[in-house]
Amino acid sequence: LRSQDGVLRVDLVAEARVTEVAGRRAQVLTYNGTLPGQTWQVRPGDRLEVRLRNELDTATNMHTHGLVVSPQGNGDNPFISIAPGESFDYRIDLPEDHPTGVFWYHPHRHGTVADQLFGGLYGAIIVTGDEVPVSRDRSLIVSDISLTTDGTIAPVSAQEVMMGREGDLVLVNGQHKPRLAARPGERERWRVINACTSRYLRLAQPGQDLELLGVDGGHEPAPRAVDEVLLAPGNRADLLVTMRNGTSELRTLGYDRGGMGMMGAGMSGPVTLATLAVTGQDTGTTRPVPERTADPDLRERPVDRRREIAFTMTMGGAMMGPGGMGEMMDLGFDGRAFAADRVDQQVAAGAVEEWTITNPTPMDHPFHLHVWPMQLIETDREPVLEPTWRDVVNVPTQGQVRVLVDFSRHPGRSVYHCHILDHEDAGMMATVETG
Ligand code: C2O
Ligand code: CU
């Protein structure tokens, strides 16, 4: 779906559907009956008008992940709740200088976010305006799901909530190991979204040349050759692939995000995501990538305030048995679980702030801030030299990251949270308000 005359109107219906997943009959959750939902294409300065009708049997809402839009009105409102059978009209205005790149939409109703994403509710948003000459522009939404023998979505266990659930089946655009085809010499742009509720992806495509154009709303100054890209849940990669003859696999190499003292609990093994067959006549030369405008560097601005934010997981007892942990753990930030009516960080109007996010817990957590993009300036106590803009930043176990945030635009109230969505639903979310 593309915007016309500066407006993209979408009728979005969240509903359960019976479809086929990995050759099996499955009852999943969909936007408008498809897995994933349709891709939306907009330009900076456009308006999005979305009418969301909730045909699910639980409350829902919609969040446009990564869009730099006002949290006032309903443009970014994780506090809205749309009851079953009801509709809601969103109106979201993208500023003229909105970053280009790949973003996405998904439900954000606190308490059911993980269940609804795991069930299939997600779709891509492409903000166009930095076109590269390519033969194909593909959105590849990676998700995971577990199905019971009767084809319904597997319920989550208490232990999976603590660890963050990972599905048995990893899907690309709703398909299990789809086959992609191209001709040698063709260049494609791949917009990869990690829509898994908890799984980290270490993307690689051995046998093909990958070049990174950007991650989230951040842009590389020039395409950068990479062997792999780490995408925490919520992150996106914008990649160029120049096709070389042969058959290869798009894979995730596996990642250990730590565990609660349980060996291997947070270890995801390597998985094939898709196969790519490149055959036929070489298509010849590819035109050069146009020059890209460098991303701004917030380090040129004075810091008004520094704060520290810590992920917390507090254990209520020594019991670690399966199923027994749910009640034993409290997830949150700075020792507190999410409360919608409390302001956790009050930011002065117009401020630039430096946030140090620490993780004393035994596992990694992806830190996500709405509305206000973060410039990553330090990770693992190493400075990050290039301007590096993200909306999800992984904070490794026992580690810390440092970011700069420009609060001079889009006053209002929104949230930050762990993008392991089981953690978010369990309370690992907090509010920030700027006036
Ligand atoms: Cu992708 Cu607050 O979420
Ligand atoms: Cu978000």
Ligand code: CU
């Ligand atoms: Cu977490």
